[in-house]
Amino acid sequence: DGGITQSPKYLFRKEGQNVTLSCEQNLNHDAMYWYRQDPGQGLRLIYYSQIVNDFQKGDIAEGYSVSREKKESFPLTVTSAQKNPTAFYLCASSMAGSSYEQYFGPGTRLTVT
Amino acid sequence: KQEVTQIPAALSVPEGENLVLNCSFTDSAIYNLQWFRQDPGKGLTSLLLIQSSQREQTSGRLNASLDKSSGRSTLYIAASQPGDSATYLCAVKTGSEKLVFGKGTKLTVNP
Numbered sequence: 235d236g237g238i239t240q241s242p243k244y245l246f247r248k249e250g251q252n253v254t255l256s257c258e259q260n261l262n263h264d265a266m267y268w269y270r271q272d273p274g275q276g277l278r279l280i281y282y283s284q285i286v287n288d289f290q291k292g293d294i295a296e297g298y299s300v301s302r303e304k305k306e307s308f309p310l311t312v313t314s315a316q317k318n319p320t321a322f323y324l325c326a327s328s329m330a331g332s333s334y335e336q337y338f339g340p341g342t343r344l345t346v347t
Numbered sequence: 348k349q350e351v352t353q354i355p356a357a358l359s360v361p362e363g364e365n366l367v368l369n370c371s372f373t374d375s376a377i378y379n380l381q382w383f384r385q386d387p388g389k390g391l392t393s394l395l396l397i398q399s400s401q402r403e404q405t406s407g408r409l410n411a412s413l414d415k416s417s418g419r420s421t422l423y424i425a426a427s428q429p430g431d432s433a434t435y436l437c438a439v440k441t442g443s444e445k446l447v448f449g450k451g452t453k454l455t456v457n458p
Binding site for chain 2: 267276277278282322324326330336337338339
């Protein structure tokens with residue numbers, strides 16, 4: 235089955251701890267994305283990567299970090315510097331280029347207390 | 348800065364009704380527009396992709412139109428069913444591979 239997997243589905247952390255969210259795709263897509271979704275707000279772009287070993291900040295990158303060491307993997311670390319980390323995090327991927335649609339994973343709900 | 352608005356925020360209809368969801372965007376310089384469906388607590392499912400050069404796309408009971416010059420798109424759902432109940436999101440692709448999302452329309456189809 236081709237698709238995007240995110241793990242875990244639910245994640246609980248104490249304030250002050252860093253946490254890494256996993257995103258893997260077997261669609262052979264070049265581009266990968268991380269979004270954050272909060273109640274009553276649209277999805278907001280955190281980071282994106284169009285090629286291995288390269289990534290760009292999105293609209294709300296502060297307090298987050300990413301890596302892209304393999305084409306199929308794009309992990310997101312939520313650091314202790316992120317002021318409001320509790321949210322639903324969605325990973326997406328697409329073929330590179332402006333014409334292609336994005337496909338989304340099932341999401342990870344992070345709760346920080 | 349591109350902004351995407353979806354009206355209404357919520358819609359409740361009886362089963363069998365045809366309905367239209369609206370999406371507007373402020374900057375007509377887009378590459379494409381994508382409609383998604385999201386069920387509670389789940390990821391997004393892509394429904395339709397309309398390129399900037401296209402006027403509409405159809406998939407089953409769904410038809411999406413795009414009027415780039417006026418900054419509008421509509422998603423038409425024919426013969427609605429309770430299984431269509433979900434939040435529908437539209438997003439436009441701007442430069443640098445970015446998608447800009449609206450806040451969505453929550454649709455409830457009552458049996």
